Amino acid sequence: VPQMAAVRDSSALRSLPFFFLLLVANSKATMLNITNRCSYTVWPAAVPIGGGVQLDPGKSWTLNVSGLTSRGRLWARTGCSFDGRGDGSCQTGDCGGTLACTDYGQPPVTLAEFTTGRGQTDDFFDISLVNGFNVPMDFLPVPTKGGPGCSKGPRCEANITSRCPTELQAPGGCNNACIGNGTSNCEPTTYTVFFKQMCPDAYTDYNDFTCPTGTNYQVIFCPPFNLTIEPAPASSLPAPSRPSSKRLKSSILRSHVVIIIAPVGGFVLLAVLVTIIFFTCKCNQRAQRHQEMEEEEEFGELQGALVRFTFQQLEVATWQFADKLGEGGFGSVFKGQFGEERIAVKRLDRAGQGKMQFLAEIQTISSIHHINLVRLIGFCAEKSHRLLVYEYMPKRSLDRWIYSCHDNNAPPLDWSTRCKIITHIAKGLSYLHEECTKRIAHLDVKPQNILLDDNYNAKLSDFGLCKLIDRDISQVITRMRGTLGYLAPEWLTSQITEKADVYSFGVVVMEIICARKNLDISQSEEDIHLVTLVEEKVKSGRLVDLIDKSSTDMQAHRQDVIEMMKLAMWCLQIECRKRPNMSHVVKLLEGGDMKANTNISNNIVAISPTKFGMAGNLSYSDSPQASDLSGPR
CATH class of the missing domain: 2.60.110.10 (Thaumatin)
Structure with missing residues (x-):
């Protein structure tokens, strides 16, 4: 005691x-x-x-x-x-x-x-x-x-x-x-x-x-490497031999000669190099400290209800980043455990998503809360480390469940489950577009960014490319961002609205129904592009050919599936003004008359970028000369 x-x-x-x-x-x-x-x-x-x-x-x-x-x-x-x-x-x-x-x-x-x-x-x-x-x-x-x-x-x-x-x-x-x-x-x-x-x-x-x-x-x-515990005993050192007098005089003479003829310039050069190196290191350290202080101020304002993790905490929580859930254009996602809660940690491991995108993702998702948006728990901004901590979604991303080559042995999703997923995606987008203080365009809607829980409830994730649009501005000009295969035609002019998400949503709906990617190079040349194939099938009255053939339940509900495909085509209209608002889509999915919205163009493939329904006030944002495309995730 x-x-x-x-x-x-x-x-x-x-x-x-x-x-x-x-x-x-x-x-x-x-x-x-x-x-x-x-x-x-x-x-x-x-x-x-x-x-x-x-x-x-x-x-x-x-x-x-x-x-x-x-x-x-x-x-x-x-x-x-x-x-x-x-x-x-x-x-x-x-x-x-x-x-x-x-x-x-x-x-x-x-x-x-x-x-x-x-x-x-x-x-x-x-x-x-x-x-x-x-x-x-x-x-x-x-x-x-x-x-x-x-x-x-x-x-x-x-x-x-x-x-x-x-x-x-x-x-x-x-x-x-x-x-x-x-x-x-x-x-x-x-x-x-x-x-x-x-x-x-x-x-x-x-x-x-x-x-x-x-x-x-x-x-x-955490000791240093190669730590010296104690010096070697003097007895273990070899005894120096005593030089002879003649040898000693000869050695002194040679050393004096060397000292006399040694170029003074060598010492001057060494001093100059040391001085340059010293001041260079000092400047770099000062600049680094200044940058860290600026970033600390920026990230300090973001915390709110978010948890700010240390990098060491996330290393421990993810078992040294051992269990990778997926990899995307800006980094990798790892499974982890923090206390009693399972988490997913997105580690930005290359320069693709810089500080601005990182800040955008934190600022956007920390200020919004919806059942169909993935929950951000916290973040880490420590030196060069940039990590985001999300709630863990056990069934992971939608692409694993809808493509015919998915890597699990589960049977194909039935029609009601696919309807539920489509409805949840629409609700998440409707909230971003119409219920937030500023309109939020996600700009990277694709199956890899749609996560599922144990009951196949869907949530939108990955807000690194999102764009905030003031309510009094109809559209903005920004650099191209998103993923090939999901980009709306108006990206060719860099003038976009939240309707770019509506187009991407239409592509995702078609992929869910047809159980294949929009751009699939494993298909024959004429079938690589799904949206082009849809346009051909609708003109010949053969949309039924595209319904997932591996699911008998989908085939049994083919008439309802066809109506859903027509809704997707409405979202795929070339002119963005002709696409529906996501709130209208939600109403149709929750019991509206799907058949009442058939007055849409069957031409859903853009031939030229001459006109895509752009008009109204423009807000110039980022320079449009560069593209910021996300890779597959």
């Missing part, structure tokens, strides 16, 4: 004077000085004494571990969060969510194990990976002048988590194959060999380290 009380007095525990007073009081006391050199906070815990504390980067914690009656253990917990009452949890080793741990944390954890004397003359200590790995660690004896020698201390400075085999990956670390993945697979190739290669000093085959009792130790979390 006195030991636990000492731990609770965190200011005393962390102060160096306390450390030295104990050394004076008991020369045989064994002290652990625990330092966190990680870039993030850890919550180290020790048993059977010591409890646990919060240890911020650069801080230390001192423990007296003398005279333990049982083997002691120390580990660093990570990914922890606590409320004002101290309640919370950690990604690894949560000890029931408390700081004062009295038992092991859950694996994976990197353990420091130690036995201090117990009547013997030596201490025994090691770094163990028996419970897996989560934080690099050193356990080093502190050398004493003139004291007895120690064996070297164990080091495990490699970050094993980033190179952990897939079958051993876990939140925040790397499992031991023997206990971590529910199997008894402890073969050397997956356990001993892997850990020994990454961390040669680790305790995997009974390799303890020893020091005389009373030695003090330095425990370092």
